[in-house]
Amino acid sequence: MTQMEEWAFPTRYDQDYLPDPESPYWFPVRETMDPEERDAAVLPRLREVMEYAYANSSFYKDKWDAVDCKPADITSFEAFEQVPVVTKAEMRESQADHPPFGNYLCIEPTDVHHIHGTSGTTGQPTAFGIGRRDWEVIADNHARILWGMGVRPGDTVFVAALFSLYLGSWGAMAGAERLRCRVLPFGAGAQGMTSRAVNWLARLKPTAFYATPSYALRLAEVAEQEKIDPREFGLKVMFFSGEPGASVPKVRSAIEEAFGATVIDCGTMAEMTPFMSASATAGTPDGMLLWQDIVWHEVCDPETFRTVPYGDEGTPVYTHLERTSQPMIRLASNDLTRWVMEDNPCGRTYPKLPQGVYGRIDDMIHIRGENVYPTEVDNYLRGVDDYGGEHQIIVRRTGSMDEMIVRAETTLPEGQRSDFEQRTGSGLQSFLGVRVTFESVDANTLERAEHKSRRVVDEREHTR
Numbered sequence: 001m002t003q004m005e006e007w008a009f010p011t012r013y014d015q016d017y018l019p020d021p022e023s024p025y026w027f028p029v030r031e032t033m034d035p036e037e038r039d040a041a042v043l044p045r046l047r048e049v050m051e052y053a054y055a056n057s058s059f060y061k062d063k064w065d066a067v068d069c070k071p072a073d074i075t076s077f078e079a080f081e082q083v084p085v086v087t088k089a090e091m092r093e094s095q096a097d098h099p100p101f102g103n104y105l106c107i108e109p110t111d112v113h114h115i116h117g118t119s120g121t122t123g124q125p126t127a128f129g130i131g132r133r134d135w136e137v138i139a140d141n142h143a144r145i146l147w148g149m150g151v152r153p154g155d156t157v158f159v160a161a162l163f164s165l166y167l168g169s170w171g172a173m174a175g176a177e178r179l180r181c182r183v184l185p186f187g188a189g190a191q192g193m194t195s196r197a198v199n200w201l202a203r204l205k206p207t208a209f210y211a212t213p214s215y216a217l218r219l220a221e222v223a224e225q226e227k228i229d230p231r232e233f234g235l236k237v238m239f240f241s242g243e244p245g246a247s248v249p250k251v252r253s254a255i256e257e258a259f260g261a262t263v264i265d266c267g268t269m270a271e272m273t274p275f276m277s278a279s280a281t282a283g284t285p286d287g288m289l290l291w292q293d294i295v296w297h298e299v300c301d302p303e304t305f306r307t308v309p310y311g312d313e314g315t316p317v318y319t320h321l322e323r324t325s326q327p328m329i330r331l332a333s334n335d336l337t338r339w340v341m342e343d344n345p346c347g348r349t350y351p352k353l354p355q356g357v358y359g360r361i362d363d364m365i366h367i368r369g370e371n372v373y374p375t376e377v378d379n380y381l382r383g384v385d386d387y388g389g390e391h392q393i394i395v396r397r398t399g400s401m402d403e404m405i406v407r408a409e410t411t412l413p414e415g416q417r418s419d420f421e422q423r424t425g426s427g428l429q430s431f432l433g434v435r436v437t438f439e440s441v442d443a444n445t446l447e448r449a450e451h452k453s454r455r456v457v458d459e460r461e462h463t464r
C-alpha cells in the first residue's frame with residue numbers, strides 16, 4: 001500500500017508543513033492516488049472513527065446498539081451503508097436532553113475551543129462544539145483545499161460573510177491563516193457594510209474572496225452604483241459556500257464576468273466542518289470534487305440511504321474521518337446532487353459533483369406533478385436581457401389549482417415592459433415545463449441577500 005502523508009486518527013498535522021511551491025497539490029499522494037487504494041485506507045478509518053464514537057458517546061452507542069450495529073462489523077462499504085443515518089432532528093433532541101452540546105460531543109466540554117451554531121430561524125438552534133485540536137485540523141484541511149484552488153502564502157484573502165455563529169467565515173479564515181495568507185476578516189450584514197466592502201476591496205486589491213454567491217452579486221451591484229468596476233479589485237479566485245449558485249451556470253458566469261475572477265464552488269454543511277471537503281480546484285474549476293480522505297462523502301438514495309451508482313442523482317451523506325468533537329457518522333444532508341467518477345484535469349482522483357449541490361430536497365417546489373428547483377428559475381432569469389438582478393417565486397393555491405408566480409425585476413421603465421414580460425414569461429414556462437404567471441417590478445425593489453438568499457414564498461396551506 002502507498003504511504004499516505006500524515007494519515008492517522010486522531011489526526012495531528014505538522015503545523016509548519018507547506019508543500020513545494022511548484023506543486024499544485026498539498027499532499028500529492030493522498031490527492032492523486034489510485035481511488036481504490038484510497039478507499040482501502042478509508043475503510044479501516046471509518047471503523048476506527050466508529051469505535052471512537054461508540055466508546056465516547058452514548059448517542060452513537062444507543063443508536064447503534066438499537067439496530068445491533070457494531071463498529072467491528074464494518075469490514076466493507078456495503079456494511080457501512082447500513083449504518084443508520086444521523087438526522088438534524090436527532091441532534092436537536094440530543095441537545096435538548098444533554099445541553100448544550102448533546103451526548104455526541106465525544107470530548108470534555110472544557111476542551112471545546114470554538115462554539116458556533118445554526119441560525120435557528122426555524123426552531124431551536126443547534127450548538128457546534130469544536131475541540132482545539134480539531135480546529136487545528138480543520139485549518140489544515142482548509143489550507144490544503146485553498147492551495148488546491150490556487151491560493152498561496154502571502155495572498156490576501158477577503159472574507160465577506162457573517163462573522164457570528166456562521167461557520168463559513170471562520171472556517172475560511174482558519175484555513176487562510178494556516179496557509180500563511182493575509183486575512184481580511186471584513187464580515188457582512190451590518191448597515192452600510194457593502195459599500196464599505198467595495199471601498200476596501202478597491203484599496204486593498206486582495207487575491208482571494210470568500211462569501212455566498214448571492215452576496216457577491218449584491219456587491220457587484222453596489223460597486224456599479226458607486227461607479228467602480230469590480231474587475232478593478234483584481235481578484236483572482238472567488239470561492240463560495242452556503243447555497244447553490246457557484247455551480248448554477250448563469251449565476252457563475254454573472255460572477256465571473258462582473259469580477260473577472262475564477263469562481264470556485266465548495267461547501268457541505270456546518271456540522272461537517274471542515275466543510276470545504278467538497279470543493280473545486282484551480283485545475284478542475286467546475287463542479288465540486290469530493291476530497292474523500294478528509295470527509296467520506298456518499299451520494300445515496302434518499303429513502304434507503306444506500307449509495308447510488310456514479311452517474312446517478314441522490315442525496316449526500318457525510319462522515320467525518322478526522323473529527324474527535326461531535327464527529328458526524330453518516331449525516332443525512334437532505335440536499336440533492338449527482339456524482340460521477342472521471343479523470344479530472346487537475347489530476348486529483350476524487351469523485352465529482354459536476355453540477356454541485358442543486359439545492360435542498362425540502363426547497364424543491366412540487367407543482368401540479370412537476371418538480372421545480374428554485375435554482376432553475378435563477379439560472380433562466382440571469383440569462384435574460386433587461387433582467388434587474390433579483391426575483392421572487394410565489395406559490396399559492398387558487399381554488400383547487402396550484403399557481404406559480406415569478407416576480408422579477410427589470411431595468412426597463414414602466415410602459416416599455418410588455419415585450420420583456422411576454423418573452424420572459426413564455427421562455428420561463430417552456431424552460432421549466434410548468435405554467436408560470438410572470439410579473440415585472442422595478443430594479444432594486446426586491447430584497448437583496450446579505451447571506452443566503454430566500455426567494456421562495458410558498459403560501460399553500462399543506463406546505464406550511
Ligand code: 8LQ
Binds near residue numbers: 265271
Ligand atoms: N449549501 C452549503 N454550501 C453549498 C453549496 N456549495 N452549494 C449548494 N448548497 C450549499 C459553512 C458552509 O458554508 C456550509 C454551510 O452553509 O452550512 P450550513 O449553514 O449548515 O448550511 C448547509 C446547507 O447549505 C447545505 O445542506 C446546503 O443546502 C447548503
